[in-house]
Amino acid sequence: MAQPSAALKKSFPRRLARNYRQNPYIYWMALPVVLYYLLFHYLPMFGIVIAFQNFRPARGVFGSQWVGMQNFQDFFRSPFAPRLIRNTILINVYSILWGFPAPILLALMLNEVRASAYKRVIQTVSYMPHFISLVVICGMIKEFSLINGLFNDVRAFFGLERVGILSEAKMFRTVYIASGIWQQIGWGSIIYLATLAGADPNLYEAAVIDGANRFQRIIHVTLPVLVPLIVMQFILRMGQMMNVGSEKIILLYTPLTYETGDVISSYVYRRGLQETKYSLGTAIGLFNSLINMCLVVGTNALSRKVLDESLW
Amino acid sequence: MVENKSFGSRLFDIINYALLGVVALLCLYPLWHVLMGSFSDPKGLTLHTGIMLWPEGFSLAGYQIVLSNPNILSGYLNTLFYVVVGTCARMVMTILGAYALSRSNFLLKRAMSVFVVVTMYFGGGLIASFLVVTKVFNMYDSRAAIIVPSLVSTWNMIILKTAFQRVPASLEESARLDGANDLVLLIRIILPVTMATLAVITLYYAVAEWNSWFTAVVYLRSREKFPLQLFLRETLISYSTSMSDEVTGSMDAPDMVLFIEELVRYATIIVATVPILCIYPFAQRYFITGVMMGSLKE
Incomplete structure (x- = not known):
């Protein structure tokens, strides 16, 4: 630009018009994308107003009756609210407890393997479950959970009685989380392995010269390389504390396991969509996503403070 | 860099390699189980307990039903x-x-x-x-x-x-x-x-x-208009009854229906998974690059 100061002084619409004249194609390229976001992301955001209505599709958003906070009150007074919130949080707590360290451990173990062919085979095999579709994974879980299925064969081998595993409320979370680890452990380790691959080899040589044994090297040299990444991943994960995806839950749960398996998102689907309680479902969803947003903003602020790194 | 191969270091390697082998087996075995089961005899599959290294008997009945569905x-x-x-x-x-x-x-x-x-x-x-x-x-x-x-x-x-x-x-x-x-x-x-x-x-x-x-x-x-995954859900999760009606015509004993349904589910899992697992080794490299790109910050 010849005169930046002059350009700055111009009003925004005039600058915009000039920018358009200079780069018309960019605007035409952005247009369909912006339209898509308007129609399929921002219009539904506007649709949230039905959370404060007794929405009837026939009357539309503008004709339906306004009820204020009634839907929220209905939800919080129902016996389901505590159960749904508890289940959502507990599934996350246990997922973090068992599922978060698993890929880190695998990456540390793989990192110690010097035979690269063996390493590659293990990696390839452990990534594989990630590529099987969720429906098929849950189909396999269901198959193995039958009275004569593989899981019960294992139980019988250890002297436990055969049970309908997927109809036992007390086993639901275990099945959900263990199968999740099975599917994602290999895939989740990639990011840690890649970070280790970039580690400074001089560190190891120094540790060897100092006479550190293999365990000591892992604890004092390898693990510290991963710490910033682990903290970052952990903080991101904490932001998802009130968020459990509905898809796997819906595939696995039955009315017998609602007690431990029903979470907010699956309830929104069942009550809101299947039973067409649109307003109630939207209200519950709004409550959930507001909490999620606070958690993400909060953990992001934490991350900025602790690590000097943040999402935005 | 010269690796000093002390006894402790060797022991560490042995245990580490063994544990990783166990992890890999655990990842692979469920698929192997389903694959072997899908080629089994219907009755053999249902009555089988425990680890299945090879098909129990042999039949392609499951695949015949799945592929003619x-x-x-x-x-x-x-x-x-x-x-x-x-x-x-x-x-x-x-x-x-x-x-x-x-x-x-x-x-x-x-x-x-x-x-x-x-x-x-x-x-x-x-x-x-x-x-x-x-x-x-x-x-x-x-x-x-x-x-x-x-x-x-x-x-x-x-x-x-x-x-x-x-x-x-x-x-x-x-x-x-x-x-x-x-x-x-x-x-x-x-x-x-x-x-x-x-x-x-x-x-x-x-x-x-x-x-x-x-x-x-x-x-x-x-x-x-249903995609494959919805039919898979019907067969594997919601157990539709339409399937057993189709099968009943060709089978005499009613418990045979149950046997063959299990076999059909095993074959269905394989039919739905094989294409993606065939592409996967070639695409693996790209997927891994993708994970790294996602984690990169500007």
């Missing part, structure tokens, strides 16, 4: 349609958006960026989206409902934008001097040098569509 074929064709059309449409949109977002001379770059990123953290939710798609756009039970409401993945678009921004300015300058406009610049310069990223994102879109079932449950009613 018209639902599986129509599901495969529908999924093929959704994957091909959906991935093409999504790539076009993602490229257009990523290009605009990557241009420093685009005055609305920041505004558009915020506009797009907000949707990663806040949205209308399942029901409001459902109402918009079905009531406002009247897409209920249409194939468009599977593709159009998810035309752009914001995450993928941002990855691509980052790749576009990394293209050396010198490459663009020479094209600009030749009088190329943005469209020409995108097609001639930017796309060819970001092929690796484009491949990764294409794969991501294709795999996501192949695996997707929930959108179809929500938006589709007619069975002739």
Whole structure:
């Protein structure tokens, strides 16, 4: 630009018009994308107003009756609210407890393997479950959970009685989380392995010269390389504390396991969509996503403070 | 670097290799179990307990039933349609958006960026989206409902934008001097040098569509539009009775029906998984690159 100061002084619409004249194609390229976001992301955001209505599709958003906070009150007074919130949080707590360290451990173990062919085979095999579709994974879980299925064969081998595993409320979370680890452990380790691959080899040589044994090297040299990444991943994960995806839950749960398996998102689907309680479902969803947003903003602020790194 | 192979170090290696072998076996065995089961004799499979290293007896009855099931074929064709059309449409949109977002001379770059990123953290939710798609756009039970409401993945678009921004300015300058406009610049310069990223994102879109079932449950009613995953859900999870009716005609003893249903489920799992596992070793490299790109920050 010849005169930046002059350009700055111009009003925004005039600058915009000039920018358009200079780069018309960019605007035409952005247009369909912006339209898509308007129609399929921002219009539904506007649709949230039905959370404060007794929405009837026939009357539309503008004709339906306004009820204020009634839907929220209905939800919080129902016996389901505590159960749904508890289940959502507990599934996350246990997922973090068992599922978060698993890929880190695998990456540390793989990192110690010097035979690269063996390493590659293990990696390839452990990534594989990630590529099987969720429906098929849950189909396999269901198959193995039958009275004569593989899981019960294992139980019988250890002297436990055969049970309908997927109809036992007390086993639901275990099945959900263990199968999740099975599917994602290999895939989740990639990011840690890649970070280790970039580690400074001089560190190891120094540790060897100092006479550190293999365990000591892992604890004092390898693990510290991963710490910033682990903290970052952990903080991101904490932001998802009130968020459990509905898809796997819906595939696995039955009315017998609602007690431990029903979470907010699956309830929104069942009550809101299947039973067409649109307003109630939207209200519950709004409550959930507001909490999620606070958690993400909060953990992001934490991350900025602790690590000097943040999402935005 | 000289590795000092002390006794402790060797012991460590042995235990580590063994444990990793166990992990790999645990990852692989369930699939092996289903594969061997699918070739078993129906009765042998049902009565079998414990680890299955080889088929119990041998029969292809499961595969015969699965492959002659018209639902599986129509599901495969529908999924093929959704994957091909959906991935093409999504790539076009993602490229257009990523290009605009990557241009420093685009005055609305920041505004558009915020506009797009907000949707990663806040949205209308399942029901409001459902109402918009079905009531406002009247897409209920249409194939468009599977593709159009998810035309752009914001995450993928941002990855691509980052790749576009990394293209050396010198490459663009020479094209600009030749009088190329943005469209020409995108097609001639930017796309060819970001092929690796484009491949990764294409794969991501294709795999996501192949695996997707929930959108179809929500938006589709007619069975002739169902993707494969919905028929899989019927066979593997909801245990439809239509299957046993078809089978009863050919079988005499009623418990034979139960036996063969289990075999059919095993064969179904294999038929639905083999294509993706065949592509997977070749695509693995791209997927891993994708994980790394997702974790990179600008």
